[in-house]
Amino acid sequence: MTRVLAVRLDNDGDVLLAGPAVRALAPSADSLDMLVSPAGQAAARLLPGVSDVLVADVPWSGYAPAPADASRLQALVALLAERHYDRCTVFTSFHQSPLPMALIARMAGIGYVAATSVDYPGSLLDVRHQRPEGLHEVEAALDLVRATGVTPPADDDGRLALRRPLPPVPALVPAGPYVVVHPGASVPARAMTPDHARAIVAALRAAGWPVVVTGGPSERELAAVVAGPTEAASRPAAGPAAPARVIDLAGRTDLAELAAVLDGAACVVVGNTGPAHLAAAVGTPVVSLFSPVVPAGRWAPYGVPSVVLGDQQAPCRGSRARECPVPGHPCLTGVPPEDVVAAVDSLAGSPSSPVPPGGGKSRRAFVPSPAPAPTDPVHSTAEVPA
Template identity: 55%
Template sequence: MKHVLATRLDNDGDVLLAGPALRALAAGADRVTLLCGPRGRQAAHLLPGVDEVIVWRAPWIDPDGHPVEREDVDALVARIAALNVDRALIFGSFHQSPLPTALLLRLAGVPWIGATSVDFPGSLLDLRHLIDDDVHEVERSLDLVRAAGFTPPADDRLQVIREPYELEPGYVVVHPGASVPVRAWSPQRNRELVALLDRPVVVTGGPNETELTAYVAGERGLDLGGRTSLAELASVIEQADAIVVGNTGPAHLAAAVQTPVVSLFAPTVPAVRWRPWKVPHELLYIDVPCAGCRARTCPVPGHPCLEGVTPETVADAVDRLARKAVPA
């Protein structure tokens, strides 16, 4: 197999979870190109086995509601056509139809396309794969590549390329932000946790979260908000004894560097699909009747599924999972 195109068009965390499947493609092909969305660009560049990354905002995936422009679509079709790929595999979650992507790939002349699809694909798919919805996203992707004739890697843990970022060891990372608001513990709860932990604390976040990270760090935590690339953040997390984080990208980054995860996991989506993959972790949340709602912002006053978790509960979980004992 000479050239395989893979697509995963959503967030950094979703792209990271496709990593083992992409390594399987790389082992069976001369070249792997990954088509991802702008929210997954950083993670795409960290994945071993990916030779080229193409970034395109898919209007059926991106939540910001950008208009569909024919010129933009035509340009993507032309670019994919120029790749001369032999096969394409479309990766996505159970709630995402692969068929809009498959239509564009057909227009680009891709000769063979495979995807997991509950929708009837007509002539859009050569491989229409089916799998139970209640499997982890990593398993979902690996099962697709297996059905397409590729061999999953013997080590199917997540892997990422890292850039050095030196810090004194013995700290815990607290990452208060999340790509989806409903998945975030409140700033006040995070700030209380930083004050409560009897370990050094590093607070991390993206460039648009610097006000949040400064507030959460307070006088005690080291604020790295907006000061690291994703590859550097992987290094910061790798050196930590544990990380406290919601169901968001850095939880999967922690799994890739094998740092224990205390996961404030809002049960808006099933944990069986999205929990940290093959790394020591604890899921902390309050079981609520509205679990599985898939909301982006919580419509229930007080956000009880996460706000009901106390800082003391989280601190106890850190002590259970952290790789080193509490410093004297």
């Protein structure tokens, strides 16, 4: 029995971008597990081809990394050792080092480790992949898989995908075509400002689009500002009510439920953050308000119709800044709300005549070969003890 470990220690969006590479690895193994951070575990459970999800909070990755703790790292080594993996492939972004994880894998007795590495790896890597210039993060991960000698299945188009079926959308979501606006981001420099996002929502509403504002539990205050007064906020708990023109769903969905909301949307307006990639994974067109702190060519929505807006030559270009270094966040606030509406209309049609399913968007229920991926979410999760 061949057991393979795929590693992507970052946020949900990064895990989703590794999805096509994980699917490519899955047919070469009897069992493929994925090691992720706490911030990426919800996305890992949605990926086709993943048998089990392991969770570890490591000190070399994440927006606010955990402190280096010898006992926790030893627990991670023990967890991997008891599972007897034959191979490990470490996926990282272009600016990250895979070598700390490669060392953990070696200490756990994994005999074959592959990763993309600029730094000299010593004996830590069996495959030291060199990333070609100009590749999107999805393509770079697939290129690493090919470097290990694994050929992606011929029937896999390499786009993002999720396990199906998704859960039902919340009852508050409009039955007809709607646009989702997701104003927040895990990295502040990549998010819209509240006032700008509110103006975008107002412009979409004036153009006739019902709008659903989404966000995580920590973004409820932001979403309330962006959505403004909504019928949903004052709607009675029971009984019929007219659909609200703006629905605030922030904090009311988990990741799978958010995917269902995005799946039903005509278009999604979002910054460079996880829900942009979640929208791509369900085949929904994306208007990306993209801050150039990282290159759009590497991180833009992949494999779906999209429009990238924002000044890609702004002074923050390529800085990887977490907080906007330019007063006023002009790379994004300089985008007129009317331009966002025009981009939505170009991808989704008009509110009265939206592009039908299969026209502007393609809902995907990918099943990798040779065996069908389970449609039930991955429930079994091993976690490194605190």
